Each structure stands twice: as C-alpha cells, then as structure tokens.
Amino acid sequence: MLSNNLSKVVLALVMTLFLGACATQQATTTTTTKGEDAYTGTETVKFLADGVPDRVFFSTNKSELTSAATTTLGKQATYLKANPTLNVVLEGHADERGTREYNLALGERRATAAKNYLISNGVAANRIKVISYGKEKPANPASNVLAWSQNRRTVTVKTN
C-alpha cells in the first residue's frame, strides 16, 4: 500500500519536473522565434454578422492559429452552419517584410489553416475556397509594426 502511494508521489514528481522542463523549453523557443506578435486589436476588423469578426491574425512568419483566432473561427463556423447557403473565400495575406514569392505561399498556408479549422468545426469543405494575396493587398498601408501585424491575416469573405 505504502509503496504504491509512494510510487504515485514519485510519478507526480516526475510529471511536475517533466512539465517544468517543457515550460522552460517552450519559453526558450518563443524568445528565439521573435515571440508571438499577432495583432489582438479590433481596428481593421469588419463583421460577417453581429458578433462574428471577419478576420484572424498571425505572428510573423507563422500560420498557426492563435487562441484568439480559433475563438473567431469558432464564431464563423457557428454562423456558417446557421446559414447553410452561404459560401466563403478565405483570403490569406502576409506583411510587406518578406520576399514576394515566399509570402504568396505563406498566405496560402494561413488561409488553409483557417479553412481546416472551419471544416473541423462542421462547415462543409465545398463551401470554402482559399486564395492567397501574399503581401499584395495590405489592410493598413503604413510601414510600421502595427500595420504589419494588421496585415498578417486571413479574411473570410462571403461569395454569395
């Protein structure tokens, strides 16, 4: 009995150490990859419907969805399921601080990340198209950190 309890304690300890190590690892990675700099404001955001933002934002060179992005896409999925005749195109964009061709690919990857989230939340794949504009269509034409963060985005646009 005792030995059993002890082993549980040991296991818990090991887990703690392991998780601790993970957290440390995570922190190091974050600092070396310039950190998360996805836009969190609402300045450029439009709405597909009441309370349904039309866009999600990304960190520099990233296409992973932030928790704010998944919240927004969750609302979009609910809205699209409630309006089953609506189709959308997801427009993927990059900021101007990267080479043109790579940014075209990055925009496609960002739009696809959003599309896959909508599909996994029950929106039919044939209702969603993606297009990448790379850095060709900035939402904010300024050349500063704020503008760049507002331009790293995927915008959901109704097509009918």
Added chain:
Amino acid sequence: MKYKIFTILALFFILTAKSFALVSVDITRGNLDPLPTAISDFYLDSKLGDNIKKLQLESKIPELIQNNLSRSGLFFALEKKSFIQRPEPAHNKPRFEDWAFIKTQVLVTGKISLEKEGRLRVEFKLWDVVSATELSALAFYTTPDNWRRVSHMISDKIYERLTGEKGYFDSRIIFVSETGPKVDRKKRLAIMDQDGYGVKYLTLGNELVLTPRFSPASQHVTYMSYFKNLPRVYLLNIETGIQDLVGDFPGMTFAPRFSPDGKKIIMSFAQEGNSDIYTMDIKTRVVEKLTDNPSIDTSPSYSPDGSYIAFNSDRSGFQQIYTMKSDGTNVKRISFGEGLYGTPVWSPRGDLIAFTKLYRNKFYIGVMRSDGSGERLLTENYYQEAPSWAPNGRVLVFYRETPSDSSGRGGGAKLWSIDLTGYNERLIQTPTDASDPSWSGLLSGK
C-alpha cells in the same frame, strides 16, 4: 557596422589577353579607377540625305555609347569639347598625340554612310591611345530607326574588347510597373531597354501581375497573373501578345522561371497549405513534381547547364536556400548564415547564386557560391529583393522599396542595379514605380 559590404580583392576571372594592347579594364575590382575614354562624334558621309542628317545620329550614337560605358562604372568619358581632332580625320587616322594630350587612354570613332534601300552602314573603330594602335573595327547595317540597337551592340563590342568579357548593353529588362495607392495598387507588365529607354506596357492593369521572367531561348515571358481572380502562372509571347495558362492545376501556381533551354517552366504549386516545386514541359505539357515536403518550397532557379536547381524552403523552420539535382534528388541546404534567405538566382556563369537576405530587420542582396560558401553581401537597405543577373553575370538588377509613413503614403518601389563587386549602385529611371525586374539575354545572341 557589423555587416559591412565586402569588396572583392581576389581575381575571379582571368582576362583573356587577345592582343598586346596596353589598355585593358579589370572588371573584378569595382569602379575605383575608371578608364579615361574619349568617344568622338561619328562623321556623316556627305552623300546622306537631309532626312537622315536631321536625325543627328552622328552625336546621338556616341552619346548612347558613352551613357552605356559610363553607367558600367568602368569607363570615365571625357568631355567632348576638350577634343582637338575633328571626327573624320580622327576616324581615318587619329593624331594620337592630340588624344594623349587630353589624357584619354582609349578613343572611339565612327562613320555613318548610306547603303542600298535607305539602310545605314554604321562603322566604329576602337583605338588604344597609349600604344597608338587600332584595337578593333566593325560595321553594322541597319535602318535609321534602329540606331539605338546598333549603339548598344557597339557598346558591347567595346566592353568586350577592353574587359575580355561579353557585354550586356544589347538587352532588355521586363518588370512590373506600379501605380496607385498601396491598398489598391495597379500592376502592369512592362518591358524596356536595359538603360531604361522605350518602356512598353504588355498588360492593361486590369488584373494583378507579378514576377515576369524572360525565356532564355525565345520571345516568351512567364509570369503570374490573378486573371479572373485565379492566381496562376502564364506564358506570354511578347511579339504576338498571345498568352496561355501553364498547366491545369487545381490551385495557385506561382514563382515561375524557364529552364535554360527554354523548354520547361519550373514553378511552385500551392495546395492545402503546402507549396511544392513542379516543372511543366511547354510542348508536351507533361508535369513533373520535384519536391514533396510539407514545408514551403518556392523560388526555384535552374543552374545554367540545367543540371541543378536552387530553391527556397522553410523545411528547417525558417526560409533558407537549398539546391537539388534537376530530377529532385540530392537536396542540400546551402545557406547557414544568420537571418532568413530567399529568391536564389543562379548566375549565367554558373558559379554564383544571388539571393535576398533578411537579417535584423534589414534586407540585403548578396551572392554565394553554389555550395553556399563565400557569402558576400552587396547592398543593405530597408527593403530590397528579387535580384536578376545581367547576361554576362557581372551586374545585378533588383527592386528596392522605401517605407511609407503612418498614413500609408510616401512609400515606393524602384529598380536598381549593382555590380557584382558591390560598387556602382545605380537607380534605373522608370516612368512609374517598378518592381520584379528580370534581365533578358543578349538580343543579338551569344
């Protein structure tokens, strides 16, 4: 400055010594000591009609030659008003002491005469003033309206005779002309002579067009267009204006370039968040997939012999440059410096790869050997990318952007050229903003 621009001190290419002339230009060192050059007005044969005389080709042709040679940074053109000898005797038999007196080392003279059917004969001679010898002489036959081409060809002959390397003046640049505000930019394909003259627009600007590239073998251009809002690679015949979609891909194709024989187009195809590199044979339309990696693989560029491909991939987690054999095997990462690397472009000589580098929020145009060694950064700026090689592999053209202010105004894009030495950086004047330049081969062939 931590990342200073390197200068070349080593000799990259051995000059081919074809004569015993004392005058020669070392083009591996930059423009520290450009060669004093006198370009005399040409003389007009007295039999030429007034319709030809009023074109003033006797001064326009030498001026264009002078402009080309000066822009190369290797020649210093002396003022015409200091010349003592008149064009006609200078062409027939220069009094070398007159030319040595104004401290020129080489002299260019010429004669324009009438041929059959209104055609012109334009003859030039290149003289070594120091050793008092004729270095070369050649005549071109052309229609009067083609005088610019002839001037470029003469410039190439002079450059070649004095440097031992092919010139690049008889060539063109295709680029994207940009107008309008940044949030609604109008982009059109445009083409011009390498000196910025004679801009012609190839598309109307109704759809976004990007990244045009010349075929090395024909009058074709490949580029990306958002025609009907479907981003795809197209093939355009610049003589007939006929354009074709390249391949039948169910998604975005982009970053096209020709194979060195002009028979294939290599490009990226993006699908489900993954971009891989494909080729399509233009005649048979057979498509081949060359990379198969969940990362972004793009910006492919063939080596001049067609046996290797350089490309851009973020498979390591960040944008870096890789090479592979043209069948897609032997993938090797070649960029290992700090920062991100993109847009590799193989030199027409085969020895170097030009690239764009992003490091600490600055953009650089640089070159490295094809195994990744010997990285040299040629120019640092706020934003610049997309180098393209002059046909002789001595000069690069690229585009540079200036930042816009907080209201989004004031930014712009222009074309620039720079020597492989890192010297002689020059703006290429264009009527509008310009980006994505691609340099053609020599129009008169190799």
